[in-house]
Every structure is written in C-alpha cells, then in structure tokens.
Amino acid sequence: MQFDWSAIWDAIPILLEGAKLTLWISVVGLLGGLVIGLVAGFARAYGGWLSNHIALVFIELIRGTPIVVQVMFIYFALPMMLQAFMPVRIDPLTAAVVTIMINSGAYIAEITRGAVLSIHNGFREAGLALGLSKRDTLRYVIMPLALRRMLPPLGNQWIVSIKDTSLFIVIGVAELTRQGQEIIAGNFRAMEIWSAVAVIYLIITLALSYVLRRLERRLKII
Template identity: 50%
Template sequence: MVSGFNLDWGIAIYALPLLLGGIKLTIIITIAGLFFGFLLGAAAGLARTSKNKPLYGIATVYVEAIRGTPILVQALYLYFGVNQLLMQTINWKIESVPAGIIAIAINSGAYIAEIVRGAVQSIDKGQVEAGRSLGLSSFKTFYYVVWPQAFKRMIPPLGNQFIISLKDTSLFAFIAVGELLRQGQIVISATFAAFEIYTMVAVLYLAMTLSISTVLRFVEKRLDVS
C-alpha cells in the first residue's frame, strides 16, 4: 500500500464552477463548429453526388484528406502552422477559440459530407422520376422530394457526429482553448489533485454524452427514423 495518498473530493467540488465554465465553452465550440460543419459537409456531400467532375474531385480530395488525418494534427496545423504564415504575411492570427471552431467545422464537415452523400443516394430513384413526371424541376424535386427524406435518415449519424465532435474538443487543450479539459488541467496545476479532477472531468463528459444520446433517442422515436 502506498502511504501518504489521500483523496480530497472537496477539491473537485470546489473546482466545479470553473469546470462548468469549461463545459459552456465546450458546448459553444461544438455547436458553432457543427453548424458550419453541416453547411460545409452538405455542400461537399452533394458535390460527391454530382456528375460535375471538378466539383466531385475537389469534394473527394477534401473528404479523403480530412478523414485521413487526426483532428489534433489539423488543430495544431491551423493554430501554429497557418497562424505562422498569417503573422508573416498580414500580421494577424486566429485566436484559440475561433481556431477550435474552425477545426471542428472542417473535421466534422468531411464526415457529414459522407453522411449527406449516403442519405441522398439511398433515396429510391423512382421517387425522383415521379417528381419529374409531375412537372417539378430538378431543384424542386430534390428540395421537396429527396432532401426531406434524406435529412430524416441523416439524424442518427448526425447525432453520433455531435457526440464525437463534443469529445474532440478536449484535444483543443493543446492550443490553449479553455474548454473542460483545459480548465481541469489548470486546477490540477494549482492543487496537484490529478485523480480527483480528472475523475470529475470524465464524469462531466459522460453526463453530457449520455444526455445527448437520450435526446437523440427521443427525437428518433418521435420522428420514427428507420
């Protein structure tokens, strides 16, 4: 038995307000990043279904490059690599929080692109032909017939991506973003209570992901997603 090792959970309770502040920033970065990630992913996903070769090629390079590299590398490249270039050229830099949002947007966008592509291509072509036979334009057929059904099928994987991106924000502690993990590290540096604080951080992440999963199951049930 190791002597002199005493757990003090009071430190974790005392640090809870600071950790909750980190949760707030974690959620803001996740939601903002996924908002822009969905826009980027939807555009790339639709481009991946296009017969336009340049659009298809650009979207494919983006998806494969981002999915083939870790988000931590992407965040470090953006915050240190791109910022170095920006400082040398226009004397301006991307701050840590915007860098985190951009990293989530770019990373999640590549995965959302495949979600969009798969959902759109899963719609039976007969429905497209039916819409066209009714006199709808290609755009209106897509907007009124294909997209609503495809979006319904996207809900479960989009929910999973939300959880993945939320957990990925913990990596932004490496670029000094004050999210949940970073706040925990700050407390540990002052108290040396690593076991207690990291346990509390893990519990808070688990509480967030379980809450999101519960909401998603409710939404899927209400919308009868299958």
C-alpha cells in the same frame, strides 16, 4: 491516497464553465460543418467531375489526418503561410471552432452522400412526374427523406466533436479538459479532478444520446 470530495465541489463551478465552452465550440463548429458537409456531400453525389474530385480530395485529406494536427496547422502554420500576403493572427478559440467545422464537415459530407443516394430513385421520378424541377425535387422530396436518415449519424458526429474538443488543450483553449488541468496544477488532486471531468463528459454525451433517441423515434427514422 484518500479521495477528497471537497476538491471536486470546489472545482465544479470552473469545470462547468469549461463544459459550457466545450458545448459552444461543438455546436458552432457542427453548424458550420453541416454547411460544409452538405455542399461537399451534394458535390460528391450530384456534382460534375471537377466538383466531385475537389470534394473528394477535401474529404480524404481531412479524414486522413488527426484533428490535433489540423488545429495545430490552423493555429500555428496557417498564419505563417499567410504572413507574406498579410499579417494574420488566429486566436485559439477561432482555431478550435474552424477545426471542428472543417473536420466535422468532411465526415458530414459522406453522411450526406450516403443518405441522398440511399433514397429510392422512384421518389425522384415521382417528383419529376408531378412537374417539379430537378432542384425542387431534390429540395422538397429527396432532402426531407435524407435528413431523417442523416439524423442518427449526425448525432454521433456531434458526440464525437464534443470529445474532440478536449484535444484543443494543446493550443490553450479553456474548455473542460483545459480547466481540469489548470485546477490540478493548483491543488494537485489529479484523481478527483480527472474523475469529475470524465463524469461531466459522460453526463453530456448520455443526455445528448437520450435526446437524439427520442427525436429519432418521433420522426420515425426509416
């Protein structure tokens, strides 16, 4: 079978639209996941018995189930469960974003917990000695240091989330993989289109990795 480059050139505009949606889902989902992860991570690190165990159950539940099962549950099962109380319909894009938020939030929670607990206790004692409250010590002393240590794993989580969006093909989200599948259904050039899809994913992840490495060096990650 001869490789047809023209099939790729014709498909590039549509694939780039899918890539834009892939990035949008990953960015919005990761921002939401960061909020969830910070809350759950601090609950694990500094919360009481109840908040600690609630966060632990959430983290283990999400990390212990595949993301494709999670998105299917949110898209198909959750509206059926809520139907008894109120009619709810979740569109595919919303289900995809919420899934990335929840999934990345569980992993970011453990990243947060590990980062804040890795800061030497002397920094906390120094903040308290300067007259800062426990909350201000956490906010102005511990968190800036912890965020530097969180940056590499957060960047890795972003890359993972970008690739995870390909699984949302199961609910019809028009991200990069879905666009590639629809193009193939029309021109039957699977080798060319899947090669182009793979290269676009590779370009995105390599560019993101480069930017993150530069940012890490500038912040002098310790």
